[in-house]
Amino acid sequence: MARPLGAEANSQIAAAHPEWMANPSWYKAGLRTERQDVVAHILAMLNQKQTEFGSFMLKTDYGADSGTILKANNILYILEQFKKQNPGAALLLCSDGAGLLSIETARFSDVVQLRDGAAGSEDGYYTSLLFPSEKLQVSYGRGDIGNYSKSNRYLLSYHLTIAGKVDGTPSEMEPLRRDVDLYRYLKTQGVMGRWVKVYRPAVSAGDKEGILQKMSGDGSKGYITFAKKDAMVGTNVTVFPKGLNASASYTVATLEGGKTTETRSGSYWMTNGIPLTPFKQGEVIFFNLENRPMSGSDTTAPSAPGNVSQAEASNLGYNGIEVTWTEGADDNWISYYEIFKNGAAYDKVSKGTYYFDKEGVSGDEYQVRTVDGDGNVSALAPTAVGPANVAAGKPATADSVYDVFAAEKAVDGVVSDESRWVSANTNGPHWLEVDLGQSYAIGSAEVHTGHSDGNAVSNFKLQAWNGSGWTDIPGASASGNPKTSTVVSLAFADPVATSKVRFVSTDNGYVRVKELKLFAL
The missing domain is CATH 2.60.40.1180 (Golgi alpha-mannosidase II)
Incomplete structure (x- = not known):
């Protein structure tokens, strides 16, 4: 998320181009978007960040459209070009509330923040006469989770958003989880979105x-x-x-x-x-929505998840245990997967097939079961303990590094956009080398690339050090990998005994590796 339409008084832009600044003494000082050189700068910067980071959600702010018709038209042009040139990006429209909102700006937006501060009971009601309600982020969604109550269900007709205090207790989270589950179901029934x-x-x-x-x-x-x-x-x-x-x-x-x-x-x-x-x-x-969650119409238990496994891992700087599984099935609707730890109910996962426990330690045992919309449960599926990731925390080098995205960040156990290796923006090949410190028999790997949910590396292979040179590892390569396939699991044709592994990509431009995991037998 970024705010490209403004700049602070002590920013580099203000120093280099004081003539670009509007109200420079104000903490929300805007840029003079009526100037064509400012418009060109903003678009160039946004496109550069798309290349650097991958697709992201842009948030506008800083009273960007006020002043003149030229300024308003230029802002509209920036938003239009941003979406056309970056079709994978999203736009959150905001300008001290909905100051930027118009028929045209709403057309390019994914979410519209209606106002700052407290809302009245009409929140979003009249605005939805002109704009799709699913795009409207209404103010009653900007409160702490602990303050969420049944009366907040009017959010089911808008862009359901919860801001403020988001680390609620399980008892605070459960009413919200139930309503979000209903919201997800309604989206699948054709009663939200276009043509509604x-x-x-x-x-x-x-x-x-x-x-x-x-x-x-x-x-x-x-x-x-x-x-x-x-x-x-x-x-x-x-x-x-x-x-x-x-x-x-x-x-x-x-x-x-x-x-x-x-x-x-x-x-x-x-x-x-x-x-x-x-x-x-x-x-x-x-x-005619009889099969919705919590309706009481479903009496058939779902099937259990499959291929449940657990392994020691790191995530966002925390060491713990990660649990993965494949989807269970239900004749109607899966609400969540329930995680059990050492025989007791522990947590819930409403979306996806991954769970990370930052409190988990070696010796903990996990189970997972499927829960449908009416609370019917599957049998508990136990986990199989996975192999150790021997690349975590080991020394790493690379052919090049962009900015602060050093090679060792690809093996620090943290899978995130902030902690990754990024190569220089030059033609390939680009490589990343990991020194394991000793010889291991490695049978598989997991490669996390790209940024957010896109810009994955298209072509790469893994090589092993044989004592005198690098050799390709059979079964450890990807060709034409889709840009959205940011996680690639590789099962080697045969285990490889080696003390060093190298990731090599022939892609041109930035190559981004969030994490390279190597699993020993």
């Missing part, structure tokens, strides 16, 4: 402000959320939906049980309404 139809239902009593109804493009499925306010809680309210197909059947259900599940025609529901007796905090109304 948004309505504003009427109510028999109380204030309709903040009530949103979202339906799939064909009108067959949908849901209704309510504003973050409790004025109607405990009262009887009838909600009149819109946009239903009059002759189609709709099974209406509620998350908090304000109404029993019932199937009627679209015409019936639009005419007679949906009675909530009473309305409860955090209520959500569903149309």
